[in-house]
Amino acid sequence: MKPIVIIVAALLIAFFAYIYLQPKVFSNDAITSPDSADSIDKFTFSEEELANIPPTYNDSVPVSITEPVESTTQTQAFVCDGRKHCSQMTSCAEATYFSNNCPTTKMDGNNDGVPCEQQWCN
Numbered sequence: 001m002k003p004i005v006i007i008v009a010a011l012l013i014a015f016f017a018y019i020y021l022q023p024k025v026f027s028n029d030a031i032t033s034p035d036s037a038d039s040i041d042k043f044t045f046s047e048e049e050l051a052n053i054p055p056t057y058n059d060s061v062p063v064s065i066t067e068p069v070e071s072t073t074q075t076q077a078f079v080c081d082g083r084k085h086c087s088q089m090t091s092c093a094e095a096t097y098f099s100n101n102c103p104t105t106k107m108d109g110n111n112d113g114v115p116c117e118q119q120w121c122n
Contacts, residue, residue, distance in 0.1 A: 078093075078094055078097040078098065078101075080098065080101060080102035080103075083098060083102075083105075084098075084102075084104060084105045084106050084107070085105075085106055085107065086107050086115065086116035086118070086119045086120065087119070089107070089116060089119070089120060091120060092115075092116065092120040092121040094120075095107055095115040095116040095119075095120050095121060096114075096115055096121065098115070099115035099116075
């Protein structure tokens with residue numbers, strides 16, 4: 001009989017501790033309805049107020065939208081296909097395109113901006 005009383009007492013203590021430690025729930029009276037006029041006014045701005053909001057980006061950097069310097073007929077003929085060396089090229093224009101546009105090419109040994117100087121661009 002004594003172990004049953006101890007178990008019941010432990011369960012009662014656990015139950016009241018559980019209720020006591022639960023987060024407090026507040027009533028819905030303090031929450032305003034989203035349809036109320038006050039909440040709508042908080043998100044309505046006049047044109048003047050909108051004009052005074054500072055930008056979140058940098059307006060002072062000029063953006064240039066121009067066509068590439070290279071002619072489109074020439075660049076459309078070349079595609080980065082994994083070739084890396086001058087011996088794999090067929091012209092100076094192709095070597096220049098690959099050197100300028102394709103990663104990990106090995107065509108400008110002296111890093112002067114002119115690829116394949118001995119084979120094609122001499």
